[in-house]
Amino acid sequence: MRHATFLRFFLPTAIAMLLFIAMPIVSVVVQSVYAPHDRVVIEVENCTPFGCTKSTAIDQAATQKLRDENPLGRFVGGTIYVDRSHLAFAEVAEAWRQSATAGDFAARLMNLPFYKALAFTLTYLVFVTPLSILLGLLVALAVNAIPRILRGPTIFFSLLPMIVTPLIGALILFWMVDSRGIIGAAVQWLANDPDLSLKASTPLTWVMLIVYGTWSTAPFAFVVYYAGLQTVPQDTIESAMLDGASRWHRLRYVVLPHLMPLTTFMFLIKIMDNFRVFEPIVSFNAGAHAQSLSYFIYSDLGGETRLLSSAAATSVLTVAGVLVLLSPVLVRTWRQFGKA
Template identity: 55%
Template structure:
């Protein structure tokens, strides 16, 4: 296809992506260097028969005037990045000097909002991604062995979790594990502990969110693996059966190497999706014990008094850096393959 034709065909979608994905990233980058204005204060002298008092009040007029003139806020450089709510360089230094043991230091650091969110996000990725791959693969293998007649309904049932709106899915599970919900009440009976609640403890909340994540993401892995299994050539499998290979040996030495590229693809996509974990936290109302990077940004953007653009933007930029680190190995490999292919 000639360059000119390509240009006209690709222009609409390219424009949409540049305007609404490329530019916002740049806009976020710029915003992250600004912080909201301080309120302008003035001294007011108030005199009554008993004497004069000087009080400090917010000068509403001047404050709103400055906000109007420079809506972006005041220039802050990397100030937002290093403040207490983000990288907290100063606080970490202080903790390092003040704490006695390393454990105590780690404890203090992980209580800072950014690190707390980072640790939750990474834990979530670390537990959900491998389990999604494993569960998806097992389901795909077993469904592949089922007779064709009942496969259709089974597949439909398996992909349901993926279709359900994430917020709705997590809400339903949240209601089920409520002390009066079906799972919550049964757990209390099973454990013989009327005060047992999955919502009260931090660890249990994390486990619930992770299980929800596995439930929601496994169908994607399953469907892709299932499709890949259809392309596995039958001859080597049959030869292996004749040679007396067990079921596990056949999977390990024939099926897995064949679908290996698909496994990396699924791992990449689910890593991307897990890194942005957000809706389950809203659905489970788990803000108290589990905060992700995405949730931190959301929290800044729905701030009641004034939207913290700078703070949200700084967290966003660091999230993007995180994504870049996750994607780097794959991108480098693609580039190398591309160069050798030429």
């Protein structure tokens, strides 16, 4: 296809992505180095027959003039990045000096909102990704072993946790783990502690979110592995059987290696998706115990005062995180491309 024709076909989608994906990224970078103007404060003297009082007032006209002259705010460079809500270098250094043990240092780090959010996001990523892939593999192997006629309905029901809106799937589970809900009550009964609340404890909130994440993403792994199992070469399986390979050996040395490329692919997709974990935290109303990077940005944007600069700085750091996570793929592609 010639360049001009290609351009004509590709232009609409290119414009859409340029305006609404590339430009916002530029926009957050710009926003993150500007802070809102301070209000211009003037001192007013109110004189009454009983004497004069001084009070401060906001000079609306001057503030407005300042805003109109420089709508982005005042340039502050990298200071937002290093303030207490973000990278907090000063606080980290302070914590490092004061803490005797690594555990102590980690505990102090957890008081800084950005590191807290980063810690939860990475914990979620590290647990949910392998657990959901493993669960998906087990379900796929099991479904592949049942009679063909039962497979259709099984696949239908297995897809549901993934297809349903994340916010809603999480809400449904949240209502069940409520201390007055069925799972919450069951846990209280098992632990023999009528006051136990899954929502009130930070570790249990994290566990709940991870369980939800595994529940909702395992179906994707299941479907991909199930499709992969249909393409396992049957003659290899049969010759392995002739050679006396046990069921476990066939699984270990024939089936799993065949599924390996799928596993790599799924790790890539799941890492991207889990890094942006967000909706379950809203549903579980868990902001006090677990914040992800996305939720951190959301709460900055959504509050009474919209902290655009702070949200922008976190966004830039998040985008940097995405690039770091993707870098193995990008580097590998770069190498392959260099060879080609």
